[in-house]
Amino acid sequence: MPIAVDTFFLNPDAPGTLQAQVQQMIAEGILSGRFHIGEKLPSSRKLASHLGVSRITVTLAYTELVANDYLTSRGRSGYYVSENAPVPPVYSPRPRAADTVDWTRAIAQRFTGGDTPHKPVGWRDFRYPFIYGQADPTLFDHTNWRHCALRALGQKDFAALTDDYFDRDDPLLVEYIARHTLPRRGISARPEEILITLGAQNALWIAARVLLNHRRRAVIEDPCYPAQRDLLTHAGCQLTPVRVDADGLPPDAIPADTDVIFTSPSHQCPTTATMPLERRRALLAHARDIDALVVEDDYEFEMAFLAAPSPALKSLDEDGRVIYVGSFSKSLFPGLRLGYMVGSEPFIREARALRATMLRHPPGHMQRTTAYFLSLGHYDSQIRRMGAALHDRRAAMEAAISAHGLSIAGRGVYGGSSLWMRAPEGTDSAQLAARLQAQSVFIEPGAPFFAGPERAKRYYRLGYSSIPVARIGDGIARIAEALGQMQADDG
Structure with missing residues (x-):
């Protein structure tokens, strides 16, 4: 993929010759991870025109970077980021100077610090994702x-x-x-x-x-x-x-x-x-x-x-x-x-x-x-397909929960895609959730759903919209085992 020429800028206050500035600019782009291995740089003519410098200045900078193994030249094709270039795995921009704004005073209203649960970005990597409200790719048309x-x-x-x-x-x-x-x-x-x-x-x-x-x-x-x-x-x-x-x-x-x-x-x-x-x-x-x-x-x-x-x-x-x-x-x-x-x-x-x-x-x-x-009519077909799948998952959930002696606090009369669970008295479902994550089980602690300082901590939610039927029983067994271990530790 070619690197766009308009992403290159020279710092007017930078020291050194123009050739050195061009060379440093490209090297910093590689070292920060902004430029990836194999990406093509703009032609010397285009980059020189964009930066307002002579073409020989860019050519000499490219040549020096080739000598240092940051770039490689491919005949008439142009210059590319070398396979041996020290490119980090993640792009990390060069740190800016510290803000001089006093944000504690400048912010008139605050919107952070609420109770909205945060779902992990990698929830799909969990083997037992009892997560609510996410789409199952196997059910989507x-x-x-x-x-x-x-x-x-x-x-x-x-x-x-x-x-x-x-x-x-x-x-x-x-x-x-x-x-x-x-x-x-x-x-x-x-x-x-x-x-x-x-x-x-x-x-x-x-x-x-x-x-x-x-x-x-x-x-x-x-x-x-x-x-x-x-x-x-x-x-x-x-x-x-x-x-x-x-x-x-x-x-x-x-x-x-x-x-x-x-x-x-x-x-x-x-x-x-x-x-x-x-x-x-x-x-x-x-x-x-x-x-x-x-x-x-x-x-x-x-x-x-x-x-x-x-x-x-x-x-x-x-x-x-x-x-x-x-x-x-x-x-x-x-x-x-x-x-x-x-x-x-x-x-x-x-x-x-x-x-x-x-x-x-x-x-x-x-x-x-x-x-x-x-x-x-595709929507109605999808709803029927999802309804059949959720019906099977709901049945598997209730059977496994009953087999392992867990308690359901609420279940939708006509269906839905989650169960509201109640753990034994004294259980902190946030601690339960943290313990289960190590076993690739995701559940949602219930405390954030409650108002006030004295929130019920024993409740948790189990969604079944994104977990296959075959994994439900094992996942519920792990929840029951973790609850038993927590009770044993407290006892």
Whole structure:
């Protein structure tokens, strides 16, 4: 691969002759790992023209670098980084001078230090990855996704690929969501009531910014999705966590001065509790009585392989007070970063304006590719394939858990892709997770899902979307063995 000529720059304050400066510049690029073995350097004519020096200056620098075995000359082909050059395995830029800015004073708001769990980059290297929310390449329809992406790159869709929508969305994707996705949840919506987002988390952030300020109160479930708690904390509102029970969020525990209620009734995160129909009606009635809005996160409703999902809160809403959030992250793949929100037109209008000031709109090519994948039937086929695989994995999980005497604290009524586990009293699941990583087992500690200083440490989550059935039994056995060892050590 040739090295681009415009990546070369001479330091105007550097000492020495121009030839020495050129030679040092190239040597530093090799020593830092920026230039790799076998990469071709620009021709002496191009580099001389770019740097504003004579060609003989570059030629002499190249010749000296060849003599020192940094470069090699291949006849009329040009100069290349030598196989014997001291190239480090990882590119490490030359350190800059220390900042003179006092960042402790310059930063007006801090967004670090939240509770969002960090998944290791190399989680796929774990033999037993009980990780939640990641895609399994064996279940994804690569071929048809590629075909849809190529179709979206065609001349017919040139505008969808290249145009600045500003605050609009791909009409094909919006139409599919309105005509096919939402009716499956009993929801009827016009295009003006639908907004495409960069995933569900982006939708929740937009909702929080539009609906909340420092005078307003938001209720969240406890435990809940940690990133949701983080973003509401940053919103500066008054935040009240309400402990969920086996049926999800209890309406009678919601304070009367609440302005916005955030809930995941169909598949509570992380306990997987499903809110019964009567409680859904009670929650809407309570919200009406206190004049609160409800933001419904309906993630993972597509993973209903045990029973049909319960009606969405939005489908029961007669007042227009429910804002519905959906996502393709679990059903397609999380890296797609496409979701949507549905609400009354005045709210969506403000949400659309806020999104436009931040990112304009999600990439048009990804919207059009997804629209084709959905409308051509590939999405429904993938959901059926994933449902069958998750059903088998769920059965293997429950059988292994029962055989090894582990305790399930929560399991989705209609399916899903995870189990909420409870370890023996006194167990710190973070320590358990650290111990298991040495055995190539990945689990998610439960403490970050809880609010407040006194967090329950004995819970942990086991996802089964990315682990083959054949490895589940052995993986669960290792978890049980590690728990036994921890109890023995404490005893």
